[in-house]
Amino acid sequence: MLMTTAASRHTRRDAILWIALYLAAIVGPMALLLVGERPRAGGFWWDFALAIGYAALAMIGVQFALTARFKHATAPFGIDIVYYFHRYLATIAFVFVLAHVAILFVRYRPTVGSLDPRGMPFALGSGWVALIAFVALVGSSLFRKPLRIEYDRWRRWHVALAVIGLAAAVAHVFAIGSYLEPLWKAVVWGGLAAAWFGLVVWVRAIRPWRLTRDPYRVTEVRREPGRSWTLRLEPERPPEVAYRPGQFAWLTLRASPWAMREHPFSFSSTPTRPGAIEFTVKELGDFTRTIGTVRPGERAYVDAPYGHFEIDRFADADGLVFVAGGVGIAPILSMLRALADRGDRRTIVLFYGNRRWDRIVARDELDALAAGPLDLRVVHALTEPPEDWTGERGFVTLEMLKRHLPADATRFDYFVCGPTPMIRLVERSLRRLGVPFARMHSEIFDLA
Template identity: 65%
Template sequence: MIRTHRRRRLAIKPIAASPLGRWIQPGTWIALYLALIALPLLVLLLGDRPGGGGFGWDFALALGYAGLAMMAVQFALTARFKRATAPFGIDIIYYFHRYLAVIAFMLLLLHAALLVAIRPEAVGSIDPREAPAYMTLGWLAMLAFVSIMVTSLLRKQLRIDYDVWRRMHTVLAVLGIAFALLHILGSASYLLTPFKRGLWITLALSAIALVVHVRVIRPWWLQRHPWRVTEIRQERGRSWTVAVEPQHAAAFHYEPGQFSWLSLRASPLAMREHPFSFSSSPTRPGRLEFTIKALGDFTATIGDLQPGMAAWVDGPYGAFGVDRHPDATGHVFIAGGVGIAPIVSMLRALADRGDTRPLWLFYGNRRWERIVFREELDVMAGHLDLHVVHVLGEPPDGWTGERGFITREVLARHLPAGRHGFHYFICGPKPMIQLAERSLRSLDVPATRMHSEIFDLA
């Protein structure tokens, strides 16, 4: 399953056993994030402050500082710190990152617009031949942030290759922060003391240091812990299962339903890694399996891989899985296409553990012959209390099962009345997830029991 850096439902994933522990760790990380945003702004109010600009001028400057602080902290959100992301799931963090980036950009845009409207003579010309260097750097920072927004939000429409986009995103982000720092140091509107200047320099350098950590130091460590492709197995529906085994002694622990970034055909330093869910189960140690559909970009040639090729695995990540909800009296899985991959990982684990709880799988596909893991699901239904409901968009002649989409009516026909203690796991294309979530809500399923993931590149 190709993973996105988003999750449909923003919900904290408690990992502690006690009710109090459920909220202490997430609350601590949220408080730390807010502190990182607020502290640089509060420090600006200490000691001497410039005067004579008026409320509008000061407000515009405050928007600029706030937007820059948020942009700097964005680097921490995507640094893949497992301890910080564990309470939420790293996909929620990336989803959070995406929205906060838009908000930060709007603050910076409003900052520039207000300054131009209130004091155009102070802003001066945008012509670098006439403008002070620090103002030109400010406009260059804004241009970098505009480029980030356009290429990120419209990547597919612009047909930008995913690997190319990731490199562009990193370079533009570093340039934007560097130019913005030089801009505020040159203007020095509120940075009147060495302490204040030092704090903002530290904030910007810390952001750049995180890029070095994610793009250089961690890939260097991964390169020293290689894996090897041991099997390429063709599945139904233009999908392939890639199996890898470690070439080092370090243990790899993961939960069913999680994912990793996988590097193939190039070292981790090349920035050509891709996020895929595990279809294997941790109950079968020794190797990892990823089931991947040939959709485009990197995945189009996944079937051309050969056993013996080098691979690198960065993970595990994610909070999508049954192990996070041991209190569930049963589970309902709703999958579309290759979105079955993390769900099969969970089903394999439950089967190996001898789980006896009732399970339902609603699996949507266009055609019968494209159903990934079709035969294995039939086998698992004999070892688990598993009820498999196939829903086909183009059913064959004589099909007597469900057809169309996984709607409220389909769910209501098959789910038992005593399902209030169940947890629901949804994975597939975005429209399918939206429909499934609406259908479950109409069946009075609480949002805290719905766990959704989208398998699509950012």
């Protein structure tokens, strides 16, 4: 996550640079409209309505860059934060769109003309199409879960509505033409619009095409405890993708990369054992429930690596603390396996929360790591423990952390992965323990 994982000065500098670039991409094109020749002043509210209309368009255009998953741009923040940012900015842009329409409607009613779609001029009609597309876009995103819209279907509609809305908004702006004279201003805004649509082509056509050139084959599907599975994949044309322990991939199974059916999963394998990659997946919904039916030999596509939930960026930590809830163990397994292979002798404590003893993924392997290559202590916490259980019960709390962490643990780095409420609870406890923000790193398994 952004500020909690900003451990290095480089990361902070890059973050500031990208935020500055973002602001420049919004404010810059608007400022250009005010350079040189300008239309005669139409009054404060008129100009204000146009200004927020242009600002909204620039913000909507830049939204396509935010979700394009450019590795350098998402690196300083973490992809989860970029997606949250995308959602908040979309809401702000939407408020601007509504304000633009409301001001014109209330104060300049004649310019809006008749609302009868028959005979409506193109310049106005395109504006209304954009508005309807944005209402549907924002509404379906904010209320996807209560409306029970299946994620993959929502996503396809989301992209379609975004492209329709943007195209209609660009058409509206050019048809109205206010502030777009002389010609060079129209050329600049035309270039911007071309760049936004170029991003769509890159993300939805060119990147999937590139993925088809490096397919993988499923070589093993292993059942794990707790309705989980481990998938092993090998590249058809080695080597496999280069990744660091803790990172994640967008995985496509039983579909082409163009189908927009990819799902994010952390690597549970380690790059120190090359030749194959593994993902450990918990059955949760429509897609993950099909993992157990995948057969060796099936084709897969892997778009990776992504994410900054990784130990290698914090090599200076005196020790490491991992907190995993359920399948949140997947990226932590990758990190522990890598640490073992590298002969790392730092103190490591793993708090591992599960409901039941028989649902713990990689329990034996963790015992073996603790008994052998790593200075690892595993603290199991169960919410439904067996009667004779003498270990920790319930969620990972402040008291539990205090019971097991060494005195100098504020100088350790902390990696937390699991359900969002668990992450929030652990982060609060760590703050109360005096762990600096820069030493807390979380991976949220939910982007939307």
